[in-house]
Amino acid sequence: MTNPIIIQGGMGIAVSNWRLARAVSKIGQLGVISGTSLDGVLARRLQDGDPGGHMRRALDAFPFKDSAKRIIDKYFVTGGIKKEHNYTQVPMFKVENNDDLNELTVAANFTETYLAKEGHNGLVGVNYLEKVQLPHLPSIYGALLAGIDYIIMGAGIPLEIPGILKTLADNCKATMKINVDNAAKEDNFFTQFDPAALFGKELPSLKMPRFLPIISSNFLATLMAKKASGPIDGFIIENFQAGGHNAPPRGKMNFDEWGEPIYGDRDMVDIEKIKELGLPFWLAGSYGGPDKLQAALATGAAGIQVGTAFALCEESAIVSDLKKQIIQKMSRDEEEISTDTKASPTGFPFKVIKLADTISESSVFQTRRKVCNLGYLRTLYKKDDGSVGYRCPAESKAVFEKKGGTSDELTAGKKCLCNALFATVGLPTGYKDGTIEKPLVTIGSNVESIKKLIKEKTEFSAEDVVDFILKPEKSIQ
Secondary structure, eight states: OOOOSEEEOOOTTTTSOHHHHHHHHHTTSBEEEEOTTHHHHHHHHHHTTOGGGHHHHHHHTOSOHHHHHHHHHHHOOTTOOOTTOOOOOOOOOOSSOOHHHHHHHHHHHHHHHHHHHTTSOOOEEEEEETTOOTTHHHHHHHHHHTTOOEEEEESSOOTTHHHHHHHHHTTOOEEEEOOOBTOOTTOOOEEEEOHHHHHOSOOOOOOOOEEEEEESSHHHHHHHHHHSSSOOOOEEEEOTTSSSBOOOOSSSOOBOTTSOBOOOGGGSOOHHHHHHTTOOEEEESSOOSHHHHHHHHHTTOSEEEEOHHHHTSTTSOSOHHHHHHHHHHHHTTOOOEEEESSSOTTSSOEEEEOOTTSTTSHHHHHTSOOOOSSOTTOEEEEOTTSOEEEEOTTSOHHHHHHTTOOTTTOOTTOOOHHHHHHHHTTOOOBOTTSOBOOOOOOOOSOOHHHHHHHTTOSSOOHHHHHHHHHOTTSOOO
């Protein structure tokens, strides 16, 4: 298996959907699906009537037929629900196993992977957020069932994942330690997943995928190379210009005059030290142009990871009106992109582009009722009785403080990324009073390469993006 030159970023909730990953993989690069919240994505697509029948076609290939039937019977709505988006909600993840939710999660990750790999021999990866721990085990197993080639993980330190991949590829019961606030040193909190207990002992043979952690420092690279529970196959080195969640600056957080975090020399990765680890690496964060690719290759990188250009292409699931609005702003040099240290419930800085009728606008954000009803980014904490509780700094202040949340964690700028990111791809939560959740779009902060791409064509495909990067002399027609 040769290394890809371009890794397409695994973005958002379903921004990097199966269509985008499939398009990139078919032309010889690494297409990547976003593994975040796929349980909810599958449930909502089915409730929308499964346009094109793709979800049901993939579920028909799911090796556990009874499970597929239960999911379709529960969520599929002939003709789709009304435009108010009053979806039947998927249960929130908890430490204790929930067979129905595990079953849905396995099937959802299988479905997205299966469709991304359908009809070609290219390689497909899936990107997970280490921070969103509770779905990991059934999610990974579902991707393995469909023959995923790469597992990519960032937003944390995924030391346990290589060993978990081997355990699940062997169809064995996997256990993963989870992070719990207020836990004592002697406490050990775990989540578990047993394929045989859920699906029976007749399980298919599975292959081991490659594993690429996303890192932002030499320390993390060395730690992963030496302390991970199994071998890793390379690194994606992502700098602070990348879209989505960014690593915070090392040391004390300082801010510029616009309130954005200041990054310095300590936040730069020493490529020569990375090379000493003897593993391939890809550079990410404003590397989506032909000149940046050549610069990356000159350092010894295997290639680059590209996000924003693919996020704006035709195959991406971002709502078309939002993509048009972004491209129009870029064409007039009017884009406003900020690194917001308050937006994400995770505590990580988060890139936000200001767009009309999204929660990037203060007036829109302030009108949203604060409620946590999806729960993917909830923080786990140890309760007084020793059990695990769940809270989110983006929920109401009264509820958050009742759960022991402190004023340091709760700030006025916390946004419900779960609901906003579902809305960004046209799957917003709707309420009985007619309110529908608003979107939020994240892109990288350096868009000069994209401006060159859109100069001749404001609508473009994933293949156009790859051609632009690999064949700069070829004009986009």
